[in-house]
Amino acid sequence: MSAAYEDRLRAFVGREIHPLRPGQDPVNVPMIRHWVEAMEDDNPIHLDEEAARATGRDGVVAPASMAQAWVMRGYAATTAAEGGGGPADELTDLLAEGGYTSVVATDSEFEFHRELVPGDHVAVREVVESISPEKATALGTGRFITSLRTYHDQDGEVVAVQRWRLLRFRPKAKPQEPEERSEADAAERPEERASRPQPAINRDNAFWFEAAREHRLLIQRCAACRTLRHPPGPCCPECGSFEWDTVRASGDAHVYSFVVNHHPRHPAFDYPLIVAVVELAEGTRLITNLVGVSPEEVEIDMPVVLDWVDADPELSLPVFRPVAQEGH
Numbered sequence: 001m002s003a004a005y006e007d008r009l010r011a012f013v014g015r016e017i018h019p020l021r022p023g024q025d026p027v028n029v030p031m032i033r034h035w036v037e038a039m040e041d042d043n044p045i046h047l048d049e050e051a052a053r054a055t056g057r058d059g060v061v062a063p064a065s066m067a068q069a070w071v072m073r074g075y076a077a078t079t080a081a082e083g084g085g086g087p088a089d090e091l092t093d094l095l096a097e098g099g100y101t102s103v104v105a106t107d108s109e110f111e112f113h114r115e116l117v118p119g120d121h122v123a124v125r126e127v128v129e130s131i132s133p134e135k136a137t138a139l140g141t142g143r144f145i146t147s148l149r150t151y152h153d154q155d156g157e158v159v160a161v162q163r164w165r166l167l168r169f170r171p172k173a174k175p176q177e178p179e180e181r182s183e184a185d186a187a188e189r190p191e192e193r194a195s196r197p198q199p200a201i202n203r204d205n206a207f208w209f210e211a212a213r214e215h216r217l218l219i220q221r222c223a224a225c226r227t228l229r230h231p232p233g234p235c236c237p238e239c240g241s242f243e244w245d246t247v248r249a250s251g252d253a254h255v256y257s258f259v260v261n262h263h264p265r266h267p268a269f270d271y272p273l274i275v276a277v278v279e280l281a282e283g284t285r286l287i288t289n290l291v292g293v294s295p296e297e298v299e300i301d302m303p304v305v306l307d308w309v310d311a312d313p314e315l316s317l318p319v320f321r322p323v324a325q326e327g328h
């Protein structure tokens with residue numbers, strides 16, 4: 001990156017990219033109702049006047065996290081405004097000029113200054129707070145763009161502040177389209193086999209992949225209510241407990257659903273590739289591949305049994321094959 005380019009980027013720091021703009025509608029009960037139903041937020045202070053007053057409030061209040069919803073313009077107005085040449089578009093164009101053509105939102109930090117009540121009319125403005133130096137990330141090389149959105153009420157008072165961070169990055173080059181390879185080719189030249197895409201292993205799912213390396217298929221179990229769950233997660237969706245242990249799956253399962261993948265092709269796989277959801281005898285479901293069976297032979301509810309693929313020295317994954325071919 002040239003120094004001149006860095007200077008042009010730096011010129012955006014502190015600049016307002018969206019001037020103060022009011023939301024389409026004031027804070028209102030119907031939108032609150034849609035929101036709390038969608039979020040399964042059953043706190044009565046959002047819809048029940050009496051319950052809200054019992055907490056010392058004057059009446060119902062909007063969920064804090066709706067701040068952003070009150071200033072959303074909807075699809076039509078948003079697409080009509082795109083490419084209008086404002087400062088936000090200028091910044092996007094400048095980043096694209098540097099090759100940062102892809103974008104992913106990375107995080108959002110909210111501070112809420114007061115609760116919003118029906119009748120409030122929220123407006124938002126957005127200022128660029130910082131643009132990071134170029135960083136190497138798993139997605140590609142890019143820059144973190146942090147902006148500060150301030151939410152104002154009808155009197156100009158700040159009701160919430162949001163620090164909003166995006167990664168604008170250069171997408172990594174895609175793997176070459178693989179040539180047709182027969183299984184015999186792959187067996188003859190195994191060293192040419194590309195490795196499978198690596199899973200994103202984190203603190204919540206590491207135990208599962210560690211067990212898989214030893215060819216043990218584990219299912220996470222809530223230690224409080226004993227509900228089984230998959231994929232692994234920190235918290236029981238039934239009772240909210242963070243305590244858990246595991247049970248080892250028997251390996252018996254049936255095909256719950258499947259698709260046959262022809263394109264796009266990844267050089268680590270053979271095609272057609274059967275991607276299936278299997279339901280384990282224990283009741284949880286798992287996305288996996290079926291092996292030892294052609295796509296024409298697969299049927300919903302077909303009994304299948306666990307097998308393992310050692311994709312590379314660090315990665316083993318469960319696959320399933322028809323029961324009739326057990327020991328095959």
Ligand SMILES: [Zn+2]
Nearest residue numbers: 222225236239
């Ligand atoms: Zn539980």
